[in-house]
Amino acid sequence: MAILGAATVVLLVCIACLLSFASWRARSGKGKMPPGPAPFPILGNMLQVKTKNLAKTLQKLSQEYGSVFTVHLGSNPVVVLYGHDVVKEALVDRADEFAARGHMPIGDRVSCGGEGIVFSNNKEWLQVRRFSLSVLRNFGMGKRGIEERIQEETEYLLEEINKTKGTPFDPIFMLGCAVANVICVTVFGKRYDYKDKKFLALMHNMNNIFEMTNSHWGQLYQMFPKILNYLPGPHNKIFAEFDGLKAFVSEEVKMHQASLDPSSPRDFIDCFLNKMQEEKEHPNSVFHMENLITSGFDLFFAGTETTSTTVRYGLLLLLKYPEIQEKVQEEIDRVVGRARKPCVADRIQMPYTDAVVHEIQRFITLLPMSLPHTVIRDTCFREYVIPKGTTIFPILSSVLYDSKEFPNPNEFNPGHFLSENGTFKKSEFFIPFSAGKRICLGEGLARMEIFLLLSTILQNFTLKPVVNPEELNVTPVLSGTGNVPPPFQLCALPR
Incomplete structure (x- = not known):
């Protein structure tokens, strides 16, 4: 039987x-x-x-x-x-058809089924995105105001690095605090001390989320959420980390409600609270408490983890290739000197440094698969028909590693962004922030931060690895939706 x-x-x-x-x-x-x-x-x-x-x-x-x-x-x-052509055709040339956010179970669960900016996929998404972008611009994003905020924060970062006195240290949380503080001032109206235990706990939350999401268990959850929702396992820890971050944002919102002056909004939360008050008579308004908490969380998390990880990965590459670090320092000394801080206006006179920053982003391809998209109706694309609601993965790494545009793409080479006469060379294949209507909301801020943080660190310190540069591993330890860099330590020697 x-x-x-x-x-x-x-x-x-x-x-x-x-x-x-x-x-x-x-x-x-x-x-x-x-x-x-x-x-x-x-x-x-x-x-x-x-x-x-x-x-x-x-x-x-x-x-x-x-x-x-x-x-x-x-x-x-x-x-x-x-590949470049199909990604561009979908995200740029046919942006309206491919703009919706695709199915991403972790993001869907965290966003309560469609709230916020990053994972939202409803008709009201564009209203919240436009409102958020308007507020960020009013508080200086893309302008001189936010540049000064970044420069101020670099002073705190330099102080922390100086405290290491040339001994080995892991830069992960130091960089996380620096980048987070820039967005914290805009979203929450204040910065936090690098030793603040609550703030450091948030840095741990974000780092754990990025690693867990791209781990084997995180990827399995993306494939089998209906099963894993009911099973114990490491994947459940991801949501505990998310809950910690959202609880922090929720607490900030409550404090803002208690001290709100509608005539003088201090930050993003105040502006959103004012908007909620304006639309309180509209029962279907997208400006409600759950959307505020999720949007604040989106800005805080997205504005911190991706940029800080990019800078950290960049430091690893500069340790691996000390000759490139030396050339950047030579250019900084020639253009900026040591008496003042680097500024965004310097970038046009620093083609090599600009090329290094671009090459870091190209080489690490932090989000190789981008975040998923979907089609809003049955869509004829090339010679096929994609049914409504089908998840779309535009593979950014296929564009950033195109061998025709970037010869020997697996090599870290700033020459990919330099012309024969040494001037900076733009490329339409450079899309680390994605493209089209779902391009990263904070692209301008992130690009400014990466340039200013790296150039300021190298202006003041020479970075040395704790092992032979040839022994450094620059291959991601995890590679799912995002690439997670290997852990490392460095010594920062004052120049």
Whole structure:
């Protein structure tokens, strides 16, 4: 009887696989869904997709299936766009059709099903985004005001680095505090001390979220959320970390409510509270408390983790290539000197430093797969039809690592952004912040911060590794939606 039962199970599995394969064949091909590997029931293409390096897996699949293909992450089909032309066509040329946020289970759960800015996917999303961008600009983003704020924060950062007295240290939380404080002044109206235990706990929250989301368990949750929602495991820790951050924002909102002066808003939270008051008679207004907390969280998290990780990864690369660090310092000394702080206006006279900053962002490709998009209706794209609601992954690494635009793309080479005569060379392939209507809201701020932080650190310190530069590993330790740099220590020697 046991043998008969086992045979029945095997038979049922085989039938399920055949039905799945037949369904897949019927759905894919010209005039239908893009081609791709045949999925297994429930598992999808889990056997072909390596969660340790998802972008690398998709690169290999693109060699077989072309620039537009389908993979099944769990039971859900995902259309992958691979290469500059198809990414640009979708995100820029046909931005309205591809602007909606795609299915991302971790983000969906955190945003309460569509609140905030980053993961929202409703009709009101554009209202909140436009409002947030307007407020950020009013408080100086992209202007001289925010530049001065960054320069002020670099003074605190330099003080912290000086305290190390040339001994080895891990820069992760120091950089996190510096970057976070810039956005904190705009969102919460104040900065925090680098030794503030509550503030440091938030830095740990954000670092853990970034690592956990891109870990094996994080990737599995993205594929099988309906199952893992009910199972114990490390994936549940991600949401505890998110809860810690949202509790902090919620507490800040309560304090702002108690001290609000509607005629003199101090920051983003005050402006949002004023907007809530203006629209209190509109029952369907998008300006409500849950949206305020989620939007404040989005700005705080997105404005901190990606930029601080980019700068940290940049320091690692400068340790790995001391000759590049030396050339940057020579340019800083020639253009800026030592008597004043670097400013954004210096960048046009510092083509090599500018090229290094761009090459850092290109090389690390912090978000290789971008955040997912979706189509708002059944969409004809190239020779295929993408059904409404299908998740789209525009692979940014396929653009940033295009070998025709960037010869030997796997090499860290600032020459990718320099012309033959040494001037800075722009490239339309440089899209680390994505492109189109979902381009990063804080792109201008992030680019300013990365340039000013790196140039100020190198103006004041020479960075030395604790091991031979050749022994430094610059390969991401985790690579899912984002690339997580390996841990390292450095010595900062005053110049």
